[in-house]
Amino acid sequence: MIEVRNLSKHFGDKKAVDGISFTANDGEILGFLGPNGAGKSTTMNILTGYISSTEGEAIIDGNDILKNPVKAKASIGYLPEQPPLYMDMTVKEYLNFIYDLKKCTLPRNTHIADICRLVKIDNVYKRVIKNLSKGYKQRVGLAQALVGNPNVLILDEPTVGLDPSQIIEIRTLIKKLGRNHTVVLSSHILSEVQAICDKIVVINQGRIVADDTAENLSSSLSGEHKLSVKIDGPSKEVKELIESIPGVKSVTLIAERESYSEFSIESDENTDIRRELFSRMAGRNWYIIELKTSELSLEDIFLRLTMGEKIELKGGKRQ
Amino acid sequence: MTAIFRREFVSYFTSPIGYVFLAIFYCAAGFFFTLSSIQQGTTELNTVFSMMMFVLIVLIPILTMRTFSEEKKNKTEQCLLTAPVTLGAIVFGKFLAAFLVYAMGVLITLVFAVVVAAISTPDWLLVFGNILGLILLGSAFISVGVFVSSLTENQVVSAVLSFAIMVILYLFSAIASIIPVDFIARIFTSLSFLDRYNGFTYGSFDLSNILFFVSVTAAFLFFTVRVLEKRRWS
Ligand SMILES: Nc1ncnc2c1ncn2[C@@H]1O[C@H](COP(=O)(O)OP(=O)(O)O)[C@@H](O)[C@H]1O
Ligand SMILES: [Mg+2]
Numbered sequence: 041m042i043e044v045r046n047l048s049k050h051f052g053d054k055k056a057v058d059g060i061s062f063t064a065n066d067g068e069i070l071g072f073l074g075p076n077g078a079g080k081s082t083t084m085n086i087l088t089g090y091i092s093s094t095e096g097e098a099i100i101d102g103n104d105i106l107k108n109p110v111k112a113k114a115s116i117g118y119l120p121e122q123p124p125l126y127m128d129m130t131v132k133e134y135l136n137f138i139y140d141l142k143k144c145t146l147p148r149n150t151h152i153a154d155i156c157r158l159v160k161i162d163n164v165y166k167r168v169i170k171n172l173s174k175g176y177k178q179r180v181g182l183a184q185a186l187v188g189n190p191n192v193l194i195l196d197e198p199t200v201g202l203d204p205s206q207i208i209e210i211r212t213l214i215k216k217l218g219r220n221h222t223v224v225l226s227s228h229i230l231s232e233v234q235a236i237c238d239k240i241v242v243i244n245q246g247r248i249v250a251d252d253t254a255e256n257l258s259s260s261l262s263g264e265h266k267l268s269v270k271i272d273g274p275s276k277e278v279k280e281l282i283e284s285i286p287g288v289k290s291v292t293l294i295a296e297r298e299s300y301s302e303f304s305i306e307s308d309e310n311t312d313i314r315r316e317l318f319s320r321m322a323g324r325n326w327y328i329i330e331l332k333t334s335e336l337s338l339e340d341i342f343l344r345l346t347m348g349e350k351i352e353l354k355g356g357k358r359q
Numbered sequence: 360m361t362a363i364f365r366r367e368f369v370s371y372f373t374s375p376i377g378y379v380f381l382a383i384f385y386c387a388a389g390f391f392f393t394l395s396s397i398q399q400g401t402t403e404l405n406t407v408f409s410m411m412m413f414v415l416i417v418l419i420p421i422l423t424m425r426t427f428s429e430e431k432k433n434k435t436e437q438c439l440l441t442a443p444v445t446l447g448a449i450v451f452g453k454f455l456a457a458f459l460v461y462a463m464g465v466l467i468t469l470v471f472a473v474v475v476a477a478i479s480t481p482d483w484l485l486v487f488g489n490i491l492g493l494i495l496l497g498s499a500f501i502s503v504g505v506f507v508s509s510l511t512e513n514q515v516v517s518a519v520l521s522f523a524i525m526v527i528l529y530l531f532s533a534i535a536s537i538i539p540v541d542f543i544a545r546i547f548t549s550l551s552f553l554d555r556y557n558g559f560t561y562g563s564f565d566l567s568n569i570l571f572f573v574s575v576t577a578a579f580l581f582f583t584v585r586v587l588e589k590r591r592w593s
Contacts (some may be wrong), residue, residue, distance in 0.1 A: 051593075071394050088441040092591045114443035124438035126366070140362030141442045183437065 123181025423504025492559020
């Protein structure tokens with residue numbers, strides 16, 4: 041479990057992290073989403089004790105990282121942005137070194153072999169790290185974090201620089217690890233955190249702009265309910281019929297094809313018009329070919345959130 | 360600490376540095392031994408030992424230049440600093456590895472003593488005094504080098520800076536002689552690596568000299584810990 045309270049880090053005048061707080065519970069994957077320079081790596085470096093915070097506290101499994109660093113660090117596995125690999129060592133030597141460094145007590149050979157199998161590096165076990173491909177290096181970095189089976193895993197952009205099939209593999213692996221670890225993962229790719237994480241913290245310019253589950257984030261922020269629908273029927277009459285449904289605010293004809301017309305419908309927040317829409321269309325023998333909600337995707341939310349931030353900043357400057 | 364020590368020691372010999380250091384060390388020591396003892400026909404080894412100070416000033420920076428510089432440059436220090444070990448253990452482990460490589464170099468002088476012993480009886484007390492002096496001087500220089508390497512991520516800068524500092528430390532007694540203010544001059548003299556080391560080459564086991572080098576070693580290792588600590592806060 042990770043508890044972060046009011047954490048700040050200043051580099052000179054620059055506030056890389058500015059008063060952030062969040063909690064990641066056991067068995068939870070928390071996604072740290074933000075553009076480059078948002079302060080993700082800085083936060084992770086603080087959580088792992090690599091750098092110190094200017095203010096605030098980070099508590100890992102009950103141990104404060106500043107007051108009780110050795111104990112706190114013992115329950116963390118960290119994969120930094122750039123995997124900390126000794127290029128002149130073989131994978132075997134390196135993982136054994138990490139094993140000693142972390143003062144592991146698990147049975148050495150079986151533990152290391154298990155990890156290698158899990159991250160699929162057993163076929164390069166005897167190779168020198170320098171000669172491995174980027175994907176393999178990243179996996180050795182992940183293996184290093186897993187040594188000692190720490191409770192908390194902190195992974196800084198674990199899929200950067202991998203090819204699509206490797207990305208999918210690593211994501212699946214992280215999801216699997218998330219079942220019995222507390223995982224914090226950073227990314228600047230929305231679909232990635234959406235695919236992996238239970239909980240998402242959106243960060244921009246060192247501040248948290250949103251902190252919720254992925255679903256809650258999109259529903260709480262979307263505000264208006266929008267539907268997109270394709271109907272086989274005379275477009276003008278269909279439009280009128282839709283407009284007559286209580287709760288509908290506006291209907292726009294988007295496209296007219298030979299076999300169907302596409303509309304975008306905006307309705308009241310509190311009314312779900314989908315059932316009514318169906319029965320009315322059925323009553324007239326017009327066919328709904330496709331019906332989908334166009335709730336805001338996290339992409340839109342992200343844009344909104346960060347835009348909001350920027351507008352605020354500009355406003356501040358003008359005063 | 361043992362993990363760091365072991366990795367560091369092994370890495371001296373997976374890279375050329377360990378071999379280069381030992382090769383030059385053996386050559387230089389052999390050269391001075393031939394020059395002073397064999398050609399001059401004396402059994403006194405102290406000329407060899409006094410010349411060794413120059414050798415150290417050139418060689419120790421090579422031994423220590425990458426200690427922390429390389430870790431910082433390759434970001435591998437992130438793995439050390441986030442592991443459940445103290446900064447003290449990291450610094451001491453690295454120091455110990457460099458020291459052991461150095462000690463392997465110093466051992467060669469014992470061979471010289473044995474060679475001399477084959478011809479005549481060397482003053483064993485003197486020999487051991489010299490070796491002890493060399494070990495202590497080396498350990499002080501190594502900790503200076505380790506300290507300097509924690510200041511920069513550039514190995515060359517690290518080596519050159521260590522070299523410069525060691526030359527200045529070497530010159531302390533010369534500096535003392537040109538300082539007119541008496542008590543300042545005395546401070547420089549008391550901090551003079553050369554004077555204190557020369558004590559050993561004459562075979563005197565002065566406890567204050569032993570303590571001096573041990574304290575210098577400890578002090579610079581402590582400074583290194585402080586540098587690493589400070590960097591986290593910057
Ligand atoms: N050591 C440092 N000194 C000065 N500024 C830094 C340092 N590290 C990071 N920063 C700045 O802090 C901000 C956040 O950086 P970072 O945490 O690396 O962002 P992210 O990982 O989200 O891309 C950036 O603007 C970066 O330039
Ligand atoms: Mg980053």
